[in-house]
Amino acid sequence: MFGSKEEFKEHFMRRFEQQTEEQSPQTAYAVLGDMLREHIQEDWERTNTRYAEHKDKQLYYFSIEFLIGRLLGQNLLNLACYDLVKEGLDELGYDLSEIEEFEPEPGLGNGGLGRLAAGFLDSLASLQMPGHGCGIRYKGGLFTQHIKDGFQTEQPTDWIRETGSLDVRREDLALDIPFFGQAGTAENAEWVKAVPYDMPVVGANGRTINTLRLWQAEPSDRPIPSTKTMQIYERETAAISDRLYPDDSLDEGKILRLKQQYFLCSASIRTILKERQFEIRELPDRVAIQVNDTHPAMAVPELMRVLLDEEGLDWDEAWAITTRTISYTNHTILEEAMEKWDSYLIETLLPRIYQIIEEIDRRFKAKLATQQLSTHDRHKLSIIENDRVKMAVLAVVGSYKVNGVAKLHTEILKQREMKELHEQFPDKFHNKTNGISHRRWLMKANPELASLITESIGSGWVTEPERLRELDRFAKDQSFHASFEAVKRQKKEQLIRHVEHISDSPIDPDSIFDIHIKRIHGYKRQLMNILHIQMLYDRIRQDSSFRPYPRTFFFGGKAAPTYDFAKQVIKTINTVAHKVNSDPLVRQHVHVVFVENYNVSKAEQLIPAANVSEQISTASKEASGTGNMKFMMNGALTLGTVDGANVEIFEQVGEENAFPFGLLAEQVMQFEKDGTYDPQEIIRHDPEIRQVMAELTGGQLTDGIENSNYIIRQLIDRRDPFFVLKDLRSYMAVHDQMLMAYTEQTRWTEMAIKNVAASGYFSSDRTIRQYAEEVWHLDRRS
Ligand code: CR6
Known part of the structure; x- marks a missing residue:
């Protein structure tokens, strides 16, 4: 965009000095925006003329x-001048990532x-x-x-x-x-x-x-x-x-x-x-x-x-x-x-x-x-x-x-x-x-991983993302493992820095980062996740031999303002989070963080740090999902139902490198047709589920607030239309499998690398x- 770094610096400073506002990062943001606009103008016109003529x-x-x-960062990246601008600004005493934060x-x-x-x-x-x-x-x-x-x-x-x-x-x-x-x-x-x-x-x-x-x-x-x-x-x-x-x-x-x-x-x-x-x-x-x-x-x-x-x-x-x-x-x-x-x-x-x-x-x-x-x-x-x-x-x-x-x-x-x-x-x-833009979700959100990939297989994957497959060669390479793990660690630490102010206790970067981010909706089953966490809490307190590997569960997502059930789920997550995080015993094993105001920029921070990607919609309900693809591309393992594009993720990477669970779409649709699913039966027969339901009805998971019954109403009166209780056992079992797998570090890293290698199919370039x-x-x- 600006020829050389020196050229950029000169141009930038000239513009900067013309500003009447003080020389702050915010002004720097405005100046960069103007420079970009001018730079783009000519190519924009040229593109339009080309289309008209041809x-x-x-x-x-x-x-x-x-x-x-x-847009600022992504545009600089696509114009192949992100690094040049970053270094130039660095030398002038400005931090590009800080400047990017000024863009609403x-x-x-x-x-x-x-x-x-x-x-x-x-x-x-x-x-x-x-x-x-x-x-x-x-x-x-x-x-x-x-x-x-x-x-x-x-x-x-x-x-x-x-x-x-x-x-x-x-x-x-x-x-x-x-x-x-x-x-x-x-x-x-x-x-x-x-x-x-x-x-x-x-x-x-x-x-x-x-x-x-x-x-x-x-x-x-x-x-x-x-x-x-x-x-x-x-x-x-x-x-x-x-x-x-x-x-x-x-x-x-x-x-x-x-x-x-x-x-x-x-x-x-x-x-x-x-x-x-x-x-x-x-x-x-x-x-x-x-x-x-x-x-x-x-x-x-x-x-x-x-x-x-x-x-x-x-x-x-x-x-x-x-x-x-x-x-x-x-x-x-x-x-x-x-x-x-x-x-x-x-x-x-x-x-x-x-x-x-x-x-x-x-x-x-x-x-x-x-x-x-x-x-x-x-x-x-x-x-x-x-x-x-x-x-x-x-x-x-x-x-x-x-x-x-x-x-x-x-x-x-x-x-x-x-x-x-x-x-x-x-x-x-x-x-x-x-598909998803690998430029935003890998190159922009995780430049550390992108560089490691390029060092190993060259840069061909940038224009032909399916060539990420070449990474399979490194799936068992010990020195690649070390670098790959170091990148994940770095992204986890970066995320901690972004969110520590909202967490009531320190987040352990060695814990498994298990992330569930998307709109809050009945079919996306954030409720199943938080009920499971409450069950872990109960078990840790009741069974002194149960001391699972530490996990940090992240949630993020907005509820539609008129969707009472979803809003109640947010309240439940935060109530359970508070309970878990303030218990000195339990918090050594389970930590829950709700990230406020989930949006694209937050996703860019969260996804690269994930070890586990929660994709747990009721089978048949999630048409595709695209978050699932972003996580995979960043080396997280999918813990998910056989739904939407999860099916193709399992196909691409192999089921042995993921954690599928739960009812199949046909089974869900059969139950919907014949009406034979009865959640009460599960509550009667499963003591752990019975306990968590009792806590829910007792108001313990919602601070005893009136109105806590949107959830009860859905699970009991509406007979659990999203099969939360029906899939809960299978969900617990797959979490146990996941924990086992995580303790074999080498095997886990191999699976994570294979996920990145298989993710090229999900670039929107292919779509x-x-x-x-x-x-x-x-x-x-x-
Ligand atoms: N909510 C689907 O539910 C899909 C996207 C994009 C959704 C989701 O599974 O990945 O579209 N559907 O195809 C609608 O918005 C109607 C979504 O985002």
Whole structure:
């Protein structure tokens, strides 16, 4: 980026001295940001010109979330000047990692789905592919979590105000989006101005800089409807890009959410079409639109609307183009996350769109009319049913490809959740197992391990991550073992420094770091983990021969503000943590740390330090998981259920190098079907589980607080829908196995190395190559 270190230093100091603010690390952060922006500008323009001149087919990844994480460090790394800048700053008396801490994290996503979208953009740019993101520029990202008396409290964040962010306002591309009014005319509509902010996506090892276009909602200049005051209109307009919905697995069905979805789809589609330099009929050869879950599925009727009403095509032509342009990724089978919109909501807010959805449904039903189908099948195949619009069905019918995010999940879609749709469109369905950016999760988060790998096998893995396999040669190499263990130790010590202020007693770096970080949710079973810890506590106090190898259990994760059960789980974790950590006997063996405000930056500190990766979702419920891949890549062993991408992790590394346990997906689904699982039976027959349940009901695990019964209600009244008690024994047994394995240090290190070696498959570069080849056909030129 700056030629040499000297050049950088000179340039930096010159800029620094021009600042009016004092010369603090915060000012240094601002200066670095400006330098980066200027540096990127030229390559960004060049990339755009190249795409226009070569007429490359462009991919647009539509997503309601892009959890991009901090950008400064990652951009420097991708521009191959991180070390140079770090050393230069060092010599000037500044610490780059300290400067990086000044960047507020843009939390424009909830979890896996949003982080996946961000990782995909990194891979697209790094593979020099023309792929861009389209999303919303939420003023407030995901809330900041604080823990008070063991409870989660939420505080709004305002990342934009806190930073001069990297994006560029494109007033020239602003457009007005209509809501309400009458179908087909703009009369009485309420207009919202959509203003794009373009953010550069800097690819590694090249000069490709793609664009993440985030839309901001503002009042339009058009007259407002007579039924509204200016004040209400302005408030409602700003609300559209005011905040991210803080729930990743609940369909809230609120009008604001619907507005966000349509706002994103309409602004993006109309701009893509307006800027095009080709005939509309060429669209499928020039543009691919990937719809990330159903949130942007309004892309289907919106593209139809533009083709019909603005481009003047007839229905069949428009439909052929739409269904050759749009493809859809499904990320969940959880019933409560399957979006269903009340018809009247869509009809009121988007009258013309509703007409189009009705027509899509009518035509699809007419096609099915000739087939012999059961009532059940017809029900599963209808887009509109009981005055509700099922977005997943709309997305499948309106796409040319539909994918799940891990092999098991795709099979469940094909054979169960979307069986009837799969029978209608067998060729549409395919699997694309998720991936993670090895640049962020290995090179950026764990430069120590990255260097060790490069010293041993060369740097080929950086561009071809599957070459991490070459590490297998070192799995038994004693001197490699020593360096590998030293790196893990170093990362554990670094983590301790980051979190010691929140822990009530010192953390032992020699203990096993067992880490469970992700959103707090029933199916992710943080409850099972903490019940197990309470059982360890009971056993250590009751059985003087039971003195297990020391373990530090880390938890981190946010609960959706309206999800009482999950909030109660956080309280339980903190209560048990306090109890365990303040017991002089127990704390020699078990230590519990809840890391406040888990986010991407915290993940970057936690994951490299892990020995054990807790991936314990109820089998069939976690579509893929991506945290599991990050841990593996950093040499942690997966202790997990046979669910989501865990299945493929076990496949890649071999089950003997991991700790699988628990009910299988088919067993879970069988129990769900026949209803024969009775948690009471387990409580009756298992004295240890009975004891922990008694403690739970007695309020001992929640400080005796009223309301502690969300958990009881779920386990007893709702008959333990996530099979926590059912899997608890098997979970305890696999923990015992893990402890045994850990005491054989050499064998453990060998397993850890094999995990890193097998993790290359999970780079999102692999995932993106597969999408590009099999779905988007990005190499296709017209
Ligand atoms: N919550 C899945 O649950 C998957 C990601 C990304 C999720 C998770 O298993 O890894 O998507 N689903 O594919 C949704 O958000 C709907 C998630 O992050």
